[in-house]
Amino acid sequence: MTFITTALSVNLNKVALVRNTRHLGIPSVTRAATLCLQAGAHGITVHPRPDERHIRASDVPELATLLKDWPDREFNIEGNPFHNLMDVVGQLVAAKLPVHQVTFVPDSEGQFTSDHGWSFPADAQRLKPLIDQAHAWGLRVSLFMDADTAPMAAAKALGADRVELYTEPYAAAWGTPEQTDQLARFAAAAQAALDAGLQVNAGHDLNLDNLTAFIAHVPKVSEVSIGHALIADALEMGYAATVQSYLRCLTLGDRLAQGGLSVG
Ligand SMILES: CC(=O)[C@@H](O)[C@H](O)COP(=O)(O)O
Ligand SMILES: NCC(=O)COP(=O)(O)O
Secondary structure (H helix, E strand, O other), X not given: OOOOOOEEEEEOHHXXXXXXXXXXXXXXXXXXXXXXXXXXXXXXXXXOOOOOOOOOOOHHHHXXXXXXXXXXXXXXXXXXXXXXXXXXXXXXXXXXXXXXXXXXXXXXXXXXXXXXXXXXXXXXXXXXXXXXXXXXXXXXXXXXEOOXXXXXXXXXXXXOOEEEEEOHHHXXXXXXOOHHHHHHHHHHHHHHHHHHOOEEEEEXXXXXXXXXXXXXXXXXXXXXXXXXXXXXXXXXXXXXXXXXXXXXXXXXXXHHHOOOOOOO
C-alpha cells in the first residue's frame, strides 16, 4: 500500500522574530529555509504582518529566490488580503518569482496572533475579487477558517481551492477530556470541505505531541503549516532533526488514518 504523506510547510516567522532583535542578520531566515528543505520539508510558509514584527516584506522575494532552486517545494504566503498581502504577492508575481499558495487570514493590523477564521456570509462578497485576482496570478487560494461545517460549501462557491482549519482550539484541548470532541469537530469540518470539493490544510499551535492524532482522525489533510512549536523544538534539536521528527508524526498519522497500523 502507498501512503500519501500530508505535506509539512515550515513557518519561519519566529526565526525572523529573533533576527529582528539585532541588526546582524542572524539567525538567517533563508539559511533556516535551506536547512528545513534539505531535511525534507515540503514547503515554506511566512505570514508577513503589516508591522513587520517578524517576516519583513524584503524577506519574501529572498525566500522566493531561494525556492527557485527547489522546484518541487511550495511557498505559502499568509496574510490579510485587505492589508498588505496582495502587494507582497503581486511583487513576486511581477518578478516571476515562485509562489504557489496564498492563505487569506482575517487578522487585524497589529493582531497578537491569528485567532479566528473568515465569517460567512459576512466576508464572502468582499473576498471574491481578491480570490479572482490570486487565481489570475495562477495561485492556489486557501481561506483560514474555523472548524465549522456550515460555511464550506459557500467557500467553495466563492472560488476557494482550499481551507486552512484554525487548529488552536484542538491544540488547547489536546490531552484533556475535550480532545475527543475537538477531533470530531475538526473531522466533520474537514469532511464538509472535502464534500464541497475543497482541499484541507490545517495550522496553528500544532506540535510534536498533538500532530499525529490530528492527522490520524481528520480526513485527508493536504498540508500542515507549523511555526511556533517547530522553531522552539529546533532551538533544542536543530532544524534537521526537528523537521524529520515532524515528518515522522505526519507519516504515522497518515498510516493510522489509512488503516496501515493499529494502536493498543
Ligand atoms: C494563520 C496562522 O495561524 C499563522 O500564520 C499564525 O498566524 C502565525 O502567525 P504569528 O507567527 O504571527 O503568530
Ligand atoms: N498557518 C499556521 C502557521 O503557519 C503556523 O502557525 P503556528 O505553528 O506558528 O501556530
